[in-house]
Amino acid sequence: QLIQILVEKHQNLFAVGDPDQSIYSWRGARYQNILNFEQDFQGAKVVTLDQNYRSTNFILQAANALIEHNHRHYEKKLWSGLGDGAKVGLYIGQNEKEEAHFVASRIAKHVAENHIPLPEIAIFYRTNAQSRAFEDSLLSRRIPYEIIGGVSFYQRREIKDLLAFLRVVISDTDQISFLRTINLPKRGLGASTLDKVSQGALERGIPIFTYCADATPGVKLSAKQQEGLREYVYLIHSLRAKRGQLALHELLSETITASRYLNYLQEDPETFQDRKENLDELIGKAAEWEQENEDPSLNRFLEELTLRSAVEKETSGIKLMTLHNSKGLEFQLAFLVGMEEDILPHANSRDSDTALEEERRLCYVGMTRAKRQLYLCATTFRYLWGIARPMRPSRFLKEIPPQFLQSQTPSSSNVESASEEGFEPGEAVWHTEFGSGTIERAYQGSFGLTYDVYFHDSDTKRTLVAKYAKLRPHAS
Numbered sequence: 001q002l003i004q005i006l007v008e009k010h011q012n013l014f015a016v017g018d019p020d021q022s023i024y025s026w027r028g029a030r031y032q033n034i035l036n037f038e039q040d041f042q043g044a045k046v047v048t049l050d051q052n053y054r055s056t057n058f059i060l061q062a063a064n065a066l067i068e069h070n071h072r073h074y075e076k077k078l079w080s081g082l083g084d085g086a087k088v089g090l091y092i093g094q095n096e097k098e099e100a101h102f103v104a105s106r107i108a109k110h111v112a113e114n115h116i117p118l119p120e121i122a123i124f125y126r127t128n129a130q131s132r133a134f135e136d137s138l139l140s141r142r143i144p145y146e147i148i149g150g151v152s153f154y155q156r157r158e159i160k161d162l163l164a165f166l167r168v169v170i171s172d173t174d175q176i177s178f179l180r181t182i183n184l185p186k187r188g189l190g191a192s193t194l195d196k197v198s199q200g201a202l203e204r205g206i207p208i209f210t211y212c213a214d215a216t217p218g219v220k221l222s223a224k225q226q227e228g229l230r231e232y233v234y235l236i237h238s239l240r241a242k243r244g245q246l247a248l249h250e251l252l253s254e255t256i257t258a259s260r261y262l263n264y265l266q267e268d269p270e271t272f273q274d275r276k277e278n279l280d281e282l283i284g285k286a287a288e289w290e291q292e293n294e295d296p297s298l299n300r301f302l303e304e305l306t307l308r309s310a311v312e313k314e315t316s317g318i319k320l321m322t323l324h325n326s327k328g329l330e331f332q333l334a335f336l337v338g339m340e341e342d343i344l345p346h347a348n349s350r351d352s353d354t355a356l357e358e359e360r361r362l363c364y365v366g367m368t369r370a371k372r373q374l375y376l377c378a379t380t381f382r383y384l385w386g387i388a389r390p391m392r393p394s395r396f397l398k399e400i401p402p403q404f405l406q407s408q409t410p411s412s413s414n415v416e417s418a419s420e421e422g423f424e425p426g427e428a429v430w431h432t433e434f435g436s437g438t439i440e441r442a443y444q445g446s447f448g449l450t451y452d453v454y455f456h457d458s459d460t461k462r463t464l465v466a467k468y469a470k471l472r473p474h475a476s
Contacts (some may be wrong), residue, residue, distance in 0.1 A: 001414070003109040004040065004041070007041070011041070011043070013041060013044075015034070015037060017033070017034040017070075018034070019031040019032075019034045019035050019074060020067050020070070020073050020074075020364055020379075021327065021361060021364070021365050022034075022358070022359055022361060023323070023324060023327060023358060023361050023362045024324070025108055025354075025358055027235070031072075031361075032072075034074075035072060035073070035074070038071075048074070048076050050076045050077060050078055050079060050398070051078075051079060051080070051081070052078045052079065052080045052368075053080070053081075053082075053108060054080075054330050054371050055078075055080055055082070055085075055154050055368060055370060055371055055372075056080055056082045056083055056084060056085025056086070056371075056372060057079060057080050057082070057083065057084045057085060058084050058085050058086065058087050058088060058404050059085065059088060059367065059368070059370050060078040060079060060080055060368070061404050062088045062367060062374075062400045062401075062404040062405070063078065063364050063367040063368050063379070063403050064077055064078055065316045065399065065400050065404065066360065066363060066364055066367065066396055066399050066400055067360065067361070067364045069244075069360060069399050070202060070360055070361065072357075075144065078368075083390075084371070085372060085373075085473060086406070087371050087404060087405060087406035088367075088374045088375070088400070088404055088405050088406065089106075089373070089374065089375035089376065089405075089406055089408045090377075090397070090405045090406065090407050090408060090409070091375060091376070091377045091378070091379070091407075091408040091409055092378050092379070092409045093377070093379045093380070093409070094290075094342070094376075094379065094380055094381060094450070095288075095379050095380075095381045095382055095445060095463065096114070096130075096143070096284075096338075096379055096382045096383070097133060097136075097137075097288060098137050098379065099133065099338075099377050099378070099379050100133040100136065100137035101137055101339060102376070102377065102408070103123060103134060103137070103335050103337065103377060104134070104137040104138055104140075104143060106335075106375065106408075107121055107138075107143060107318060107333070108141065108143065110333055110346045110373065116333050117332075118317050118318045119143055119314065119316060119317070119319065120331050120332040120333065121318040121319070121331060121332065121333045121334070122318065122319040122321065122326065122329070122331040122334045122335070122369065123318065123319070123320045123334075123335045123337060124321060124322070124323050124326050124334060124336050124337065124366045124369070125320075125321075125322060125323070125337050125338050126322065126323055126338055126343050126344045126346060126362075127274065127277055127279035127322065127338075127343070127346075128150055128153075128156075128274055128277070128278065128322060129153075129154075129274070129278045129280065129281040130281070130337065130343075131147060131150075131153050131320050132153040132278075132281045132282070132285060132322070133285075134320060134337070135152060135153050135154070135308070135320070136285075136308070137319070138317075139308060141319065143317065144317030144318070145317040145318045145319070145320055146318070146319055146320070147320050147321070148319050148320065148321035148323075149321055149322065149323075149325035150321075150326050153281070154305060154308050155277065156275075156278055156343060156350050157275070158265065158278055158279055159262075159278060159279075159282055159351070160180070160263070161180065161181065161184055161261065162241065162252065162255060162256065162279060162282060162440050163305060164177035164180040164181045165177070165181050165184075165239075165255050165259060166251075166252075166255065166263075166298060166302060167302060167389070168181060168209060168236055169236060169239045169243060169255075169298070170243075170298055170299060172207035172208075172209040172210045173209075174210075175198065175207075177209050178208050178209055178212075179194060179198075181232075181259075182194065182229075182232055183297060184259065184261060184264055185259075185260055185261075185263060185264040186229075187224075187225070187228025187229065187231065187232060188222065188225045188228050189222045189225055189228055189229065193219070193221070193225060193457040196219045197211065197212065197219055197328035198402055200219050208300060209233075209236065209391045210228055212232070212233055213233045213237075214439075225322050231264075235258055235259055238258060239251070239254065239255055239258065242254055247287075247290060247296075247433065248286045248289070248290050248296055248298060249283045249284075249286035249287040249290065251298065252282060252283050252286050253283055256279060261279075262276065276386070280383070280384070280385045281383070282382075283383065284382070284383025284388075285383075286301065287383060287388065287462075288383070289301060289304075291463065291464060291465050292465065319331070323336075323344075323363070323365060323366045323463060324362070326365060326366055326369050327365050329369055330369055330370075330371055331369055331370060331371065331374045332370075332371050332373065333370070333372065333373045334366070334367075334369050334373070334374050334375070334457050335368035335374075336363070336366045336367060336374070336375070336376050336377065337377040337378075338377070338379075339363075339376050339377060339378040339393065339394040339396060339397055339441065340378050340379065340382075340391040340392060340393060340394055341391070341392040341393070341394055341395065342384065342391075343384070343391075343394070344359060344363060344396065345359035345361070345394065345395070345396070346359060349468045360396060360399075363394075363396050363457070375408065376397060376400075378391070378393050378394060378397065379391055381463060381468040382451065387460070388422065388460065388461050388462050388463060389461065390452070390461070421443060423439045423451060423471065423473075424439065424442065425439050425440060425441055425442055426438065426439060427439045427473070428473070428474045429453065429471045429472065429473060429474050430471070430472050430474035431453070431455070431464075431469075431470060431471055432470055432475070433470075434453075434455040434457070434458060434460075434462065435455060435456065435472075436456050436457065436474055437453045437454055437455040437456060437458040437471075438453065438454050438456070439451055439452075439453055440453065440454050440461065441450045445475050450463060450464070450465050450466060451463070451464045451466060451469060451471070453469075453471070
């Protein structure tokens with residue numbers, strides 16, 4: 001409206017825009033400003049810039065086919081003088097670990113064979129929490145990486161807070177973790193009071209938590225502070241009591257619940273959803289780690305994550321970022337990962353055609369960042385929102401004609417029945433911890449024969465690696 005007033009006399013206005021790349025409605029962006037331009041400014045001449053100088057034709061044709069499913073957009077067919085190039089790679093893994101393994105191994109292959117510089121490679125995901133599996137896989141292969149527009153998964157505040165709680169659970173002497181968690185949520189124990197507590201423990205020569213657990217610590221506290229300290233001590237003691245009764249990922253969930261940590265995060269509603277998703281991803285990491293280790297102790301888990309969190313930030317490695325942060329950038333090699341329903345498109349777009357079309361534009365933006373090679377990746381199973389669940393491929397994958405795609409999924413990933421010495425789908429089994437269950441699927445996963453098992457008592461589905469599964473036949 002302001003521009004209409006300014007140009008009313010001379011009509012001297014020039015604008016450039018692409019409504020297919022409008023992905024910031026939550027910041028107030030309106031793609032209608034471009035679509036309605038000819039109506040708002042009568043007599044405007046439209047020049048369609050349909051030659052693309054970045055990407056090869058297979059990438060552009062796949063992106064064109066996708067965005068055509070949006071009802072309101074300018075009809076245009078991007079084309080390139082760079083040739084057809086490689087088809088878009090399509091990979092469907094069994095879980096997020098397989099997906100990350102594929103991406104890391106394909107990166108290593110392209111670097112070795114095509115000599116692509118690491119900064120010319122990018123991994124795009126819908127939510128920040130998805131970076132965890134890829135960071136793990138890249139770290140294990142010593143491939144340097146940089147998080148664009150964010151921080152490494154293990155450096156995020158909520159992850160460090162939760163791990164600090166667990167360190168206090170296993171140790172009375174971890175003063176750094178004690179001081180990090182004592183006021184989560186606030187308990188009225190300010191810096192000067194905590195200095196006195198630390199000094200009192202030092203003078204008595206005992207660990208700080210032991211000193212606080214004393215019924216009469218030698219520091220004068222207000223009634224509110226005394227209550228806050230008692231509450232904290234009770235929390236840690238209760239978690240210690242449950243440590244031997246719960247699986248590792250269940251202990252993480254219990255820590256979040258018992259500490260009321262989500263209430264603390266809700267004090268900042270703008271970041272709450274992202275931080276909660278990161279905590280859910282950490283629970284998924286713990287569940288995955290338990291399946292891979294015969295002795296999945298809390299101590300070993302914390303030791304491994306301490307090593308991961310100590311990795312220094314790289315500026316000359318591959319780039320990891322959300323799709324929103326990818327706008328305006330370009331890379332020789334790009335991976336668009338997590339292409340599943342409820343991730344891309346995001347679960348929040350389920351009930352709104354407008355939101356769904358913005359998710360499609362977001363996918364379009366990610367695809368058109370790739371210059372020479374693009375991979376679209378998904379899984380059939382992942383830990384989402386802290387729960388193990390089967391996943392459906394994104395509708396966006398189905399909207400891309402198969403002639404533009406090249407499957408990268410090995411046939412072994414689709415094996416539905418187990419080997420002769422294993423359990424078959426439909427077979428009743430018993431697990432000492434989870435009780436009675438039914439084998440829903442058996443396949444060759446990253447770590448050998450793997451089962452998806454539905455457990456009746458808890459109404460949950462779990463993925464178990466056969467050699468660690470501790471399953472036995474059970475009468476239905």
